[in-house]
Amino acid sequence: MIDLKQLKAFSTLAEFGSFSRSAGVLGVAQPVLSRQIKALEQELGVELFYRNGRGTVLTEAGKVLNQYAKNLVETVDRAASEVMALKSSPRGTIVIGLPPSVGIVLTVPLVQHFREAFPLISLRVIEGFSGHVLEWLLTGKIDVAVLYNAPRTGSLRAEPLLTDELFLLGPAEGGIVPDAESVTARLLSEIPLILPARPHGLRMLVDSMLGEAGIVPRVEIEVEAMPSTLGLVENGVGYTILSYSTAHARVQAGRMRAWRIVEPGITRQLILATSSQRPTTPAMRSLVAMVRQEVRSLTEQGLWLPKGR
CATH class of the missing domain: 3.40.190.10 (Periplasmic binding protein-like II)
Structure with a gap:
């Protein structure tokens, strides 16, 4: 079976017409190049080069093979270059x-x-x-x-x-939550909450972690969409439990407030x-x-x- 090394050796020798020069270009010893060409000729059952005092000349069979070999070698080299380029420039x-x-x-x-x-x-x-x-x-x-x-x-x-800690989020003004940095989880059974319905993962987590503490959250409105939930909270309709990141911009702008939940905290x-x-x-x-x-x-x-x- 023809291998790539044989085709490269053939293509290079066809281009330069000299074993010594071609061996130098390929970085191999001249006897190695000679063996590769001989093995290729034996594989195909034909002579690919005429040897003369000035070097080598393609036979008719060699000319036919050269039409394909050069393109094949260039295609393989190009493919290898593009694959190696992915290391520094993935695409x-x-x-x-x-x-x-x-x-x-x-x-x-x-x-x-x-x-x-x-x-x-x-x-x-x-x-x-x-x-x-x-x-x-x-x-x-x-x-x-x-x-x-x-x-x-x-x-x-x-x-x-x-580890994502969940916070109680509420309106900036007019709320019923104490003015403090944190609230106890027990308060969540007393204030109106806006949460998604089960089996939403957030609702399942809140119910599970509060349930272990014997606390039943007072969920008055169930909303699946987070933007709508935040809009309702900002307008004073109720409170919600979410990651601080979801309301960071609103909190920084003074449109909402965030309280840490303790005893127990809620994390995911x-x-x-x-x-x-x-x-x-x-x-x-x-x-x-x-x-x-x-x-x-x-x-x-x-x-x-x-x-x-």
Whole structure:
């Protein structure tokens, strides 16, 4: 069977017409080059070169092979160069899925900085509840997932990004919550709450953690959409329980307030995951590294937790 080394040796000798010069170009000893050409001629059953005092000349069979060999060698070399270039300049299309509560703070800086660092990669962002994001990852709809409390399974490569603490969020003025930095979880059974309905992951988490403390949250309105929930809270309709990051801009602008919940606190793990059933591409590795970097930066800026807490 013809191999690439034989074709490269043949193509080089056809170009330069000299064993000594061709061996120098290929970086091999002249006897090695001679053996490669001889092996190729034996494989094909024909002579490819006439040898004379001035060097070599292609036979008719050699001329036919040379029409194909040069293109094949150039194609393989070009493919190898492009593959190796991916190490420093990855390219392709990559899809990331994340919950709206994460996207509200992460999507803009992630997309901006990722495009600057990796202009050859086309990035697509999809938002959905953590359960949907997990399903998309396992079915191959997305390549990288950021989600809460991912299950332990051999189908995932998962790593913790941070422990996300949930806060009580309420209107900036006219509320009924004490003027303090924190409130006890017991208060959540006394104030009107706006939360998603079960089996939403946030509602299941709040009910579970409060239930272990013997507390039943006073949920008066059930809303699945986070922007609508925040709008209702800002207008004084009720309170909600979410990550501080979801309301950071409103809190900083004096439109809402945030209280730490204690006795007990409510936390969840933010996870970065890829599927173990699919190969990890350079584009995926680039995106995963960028997500880690952005989450760390946002945390240092006080967007995930209030500074000083």
